[in-house]
Amino acid sequence: MVEQRDRGRRTSAHxxxxxxRFGPDFAAIARASRALGLKxxxxxxxxxxxxxxxxxxxxxxxxxxxxAAIRPE
Numbered sequence: 001m002v003e004q005r006d007r008g009r010r011t012s013a014h015x016x017x018x019x020x021r022f023g024p025d026f027a028a029i030a031r032a033s034r035a036l037g038l039k040x041x042x043x044x045x046x047x048x049x050x051x052x053x054x055x056x057x058x059x060x061x062x063x064x065x066x067x068a069a070i071r072p073e
Contacts, residue, residue: 030065
């Protein structure tokens with residue numbers, strides 16, 4: 001487990017919203033599976049990724065996946 005310091009206290013990197021994100025790169029896994037794999041880290045990026053994914057699927061080019069890691073506002 002990765003740990004980081006938070007005001008002098010030791011905390012787990014996966015506790016709480018907005019901490020560093022660890023785990024599988026789902027977009028890369030999708031691309032390795034011959035699907036469209038996109039990442040979005042903001043609402044604007046998600047809107048663009050959604051438009052691209054829908055276009056990809058509607059034109060029967062294959063499946064699409066969006067790995068969305070967006071902080072709440």
